[in-house]
Amino acid sequence: MKTNNQDEETPLHTAAHFGLPELVAFYVEHGALVDSVNAHMETPLAVATYWALRFKEQEYSREHHLICRMLLDYEAEVNARDDDFKTPLHKAAWNCDHVLMHMMLEAGAEANLMDIGGCAAIQYVLKVTSVRPAAQPEICYQLLLNHGAARIYPPQFHKVRLCPREPSGELGHQRGDGDSKGGLV
Template sequence: GANVNIKTNNQDEETPLHIVARLGVPELVALYMEQGAQIDALNAYMETPLACAAYWALHYKDQIYSPDHHLICRMLLDYKAEVNTRDEDFKSPLHKAAWNCDHVLLHMLLEAGAEANIMDVNGCAPLQYIIKVTSVRPAAQPDICYPRIYPLQFHKVLQACHSNPRAVEVVVNTYEHIKSTSKWKAAIPNDVFERHKDFYDSLFTVCSNSPRSLMHLCRCAIRAILSERCHRSVPLLSIPLSMKKYLLLEPEGIIY
């Protein structure tokens, strides 16, 4: 008859579900849920167990992502955890996944209905945190983390990711067409431009006054129709693997 929702008598005020979500123990998450744990219980920082699991999915010392924490997030979402809760700093679980540059959780949360443009206490949307932390997340795959951003702010992607052309390529290809500005070249150090000259030459050639290719425009139209179902639906299509990769924006090292 133990109370599965009793909170710790310390400054964190965590429930047992918070603790096992934070520590990454999926077996105990299942046990506590079966015993009536409140799935959206709040700790002292207004965090739900889902928010805790999302934040602690990255082992900061080793910079390794935890499959157990990913599984816990999947379980909590399947148990109908609220995906857009906000903590005391108005950060959602998506903010926490973005801070970790965790592409697995970013896609999982977005497919579950997470709001991509929700602002925290600093006035930052999740995407802004991805841009900020890319350089200090060696295990991350930023090229599949970036959603589409407002064109006038694209130079910020170049400032953060100029050494990672794969990430730049993915973001550029989410637009039907985007025109370069003077801020773009200013954001790319000369040595980086020379090191990736073929890629950046293709970037500035494509992002001029000329329209993109018909094949690219068809890709944009298909992705727009599929919308949030894109990553689930494209692998199921009866088309060649190379075309599936093209639709999913897998980087090719050059833009055309």
């Protein structure tokens, strides 16, 4: 059936976009495909992840976090790529949302997948550190590093210093095995 829906979003995409967990459950329980894609090749998981940050308020949405958890429990593909080769982890990193990043990494998201521009999730966190005042980027970095992301080396630390607060140091430690680059573990 043809509609005027130019983004080709399913009702599940729409419920994920607007943070309506009851409708997400309803649609999935009545046969909606959790990995259906819209015109941009985004799955409902990618849509919910992107909209989990209320940009104007710089707050994270519990409803969107719940929807992401539900979709992962319904076995949504955590490494699905959109038309720019971004995964839901890229979108969570763009939002600097450590809760979703942890959820996705634990569900098997690959930390080193690159988008069409050659950026992995850790580069997204680096790009947005200074403009996400509600975020805790040090947690995001540590999660990615703990799941095999490429390390951040001293030339990139100037971006980390733009962070609204000092990294606590609780999450990582310097390697004691002669790592002269001082990478976090």
